[in-house]
Amino acid sequence: MAAGVTVRVPGSTSNLGAGFDCAGMAVERWLRVSARYAVDRSAPAITIDRRGTLGTLSVRPEEDLLYRGFAAACRMGGRDIPRLTLTADSDIPVSRGLGSSAAAIVAGASAANALLGIGLEPEALLALCAEVEGHPDNVAPAVFGGATLALHRPAGGFLASPLEVHPSIAFVFAVPDVTLETKRARAALPASVPHATAALAAARAAALVRGLATGDFELLAIALDDVLHVPHRRALVRGYDAVTNAARAAGAHGATLSGSGPTIVALAPSNRAGAVADAMGRAWQDSDVVTERFVVSRRVGGYDAVVQPNS
Numbered sequence: 001m002a003a004g005v006t007v008r009v010p011g012s013t014s015n016l017g018a019g020f021d022c023a024g025m026a027v028e029r030w031l032r033v034s035a036r037y038a039v040d041r042s043a044p045a046i047t048i049d050r051r052g053t054l055g056t057l058s059v060r061p062e063e064d065l066l067y068r069g070f071a072a073a074c075r076m077g078g079r080d081i082p083r084l085t086l087t088a089d090s091d092i093p094v095s096r097g098l099g100s101s102a103a104a105i106v107a108g109a110s111a112a113n114a115l116l117g118i119g120l121e122p123e124a125l126l127a128l129c130a131e132v133e134g135h136p137d138n139v140a141p142a143v144f145g146g147a148t149l150a151l152h153r154p155a156g157g158f159l160a161s162p163l164e165v166h167p168s169i170a171f172v173f174a175v176p177d178v179t180l181e182t183k184r185a186r187a188a189l190p191a192s193v194p195h196a197t198a199a200l201a202a203a204r205a206a207a208l209v210r211g212l213a214t215g216d217f218e219l220l221a222i223a224l225d226d227v228l229h230v231p232h233r234r235a236l237v238r239g240y241d242a243v244t245n246a247a248r249a250a251g252a253h254g255a256t257l258s259g260s261g262p263t264i265v266a267l268a269p270s271n272r273a274g275a276v277a278d279a280m281g282r283a284w285q286d287s288d289v290v291t292e293r294f295v296v297s298r299r300v301g302g303y304d305a306v307v308q309p310n311s
Contacts, residue, residue, distance in 0.1 A: 006306045008304050038083035046064075113125065177290040207222045221254045236261065
């Protein structure tokens with residue numbers, strides 16, 4: 001067993017329009033976690049020092065997704081859960097549709113994997129963390145990096161495959177200073193959709209894969225006009241129509257919710273990314289919403305873990 005471990009996990013955007021619950025991409029926002037054994041045997045079973053965007057969380061340590069990921073990996077590896085001290089520092093906005101939950105689960109599980117020498121391969125880590133999270137679309141890019149397609153295998157487990165992204169495409173994010181819990185966004189979805197809607201969704205998912213690979217403007221515009229989840233969630237995001245319209249007017253191929261929102265992501269030609277970001281910010285400012293904007297225009301890697309060996 002190692003003396004300690006430091007892991008770094010990226011945030012992620014998911015769905016990307018028509019890729020509901022299966023497509024995701026790592027983004028340049030990071031969760032960094034240091035895990036060490038508690039020196040004091042009388043100390044609590046788990047202590048978490050939360051910093052950055054995690055500083056406002058008040059959840060009990062035993063219920064924290066970091067700890068839940070750690071504990072799940074220990075159970076899979078047949079290991080006892082040690083007394084732990086975790087230090088977590090994040091710049092991933094929480095409850096904004098940027099994969100903060102998935103990052104926490106992956107960070108906890110990968111920390112346990114490295115600290116205790118459990119030996120889980122990335123595919124097993126994906127399956128474990130997706131089970132805790134409930135779906136794989138944010139977990140897969142957090143583990144593997146880049147853009148990914150993650151699917152349930154018929155026999156159980158998950159299949160993750162990289163998605164090609166044309167170098168001309170920039171992903172422009174406008175992050176509002178309001179939150180939207182995933183549970184609330186999930187509750188807005190209908191239990192079923194008509195067959196015609198499902199067929200249209202399948203066609204647009206195919207357009208997403210091809211459009212990402214080729215940078216085809218028309219395909220991406222169609223793919224970002226989702227019919228499965230956005231129509232039911234847009235009312236939960238104040239200013240959604242104004243912001244997406246502003247992005248397109250400034251030169252974006254299209255714009256949609258990042259994950260379940262309220263962050264909005266636009267796909268734009270790289271040379272229009274700055275103008276699109278500014279337009280989205282102005283549109284939200286007109287609704288009295290303050291935003292943070294950032295652009296991802298290159299592949300972002302998945303998690304990594306650095307072990308501090310016993311001296």
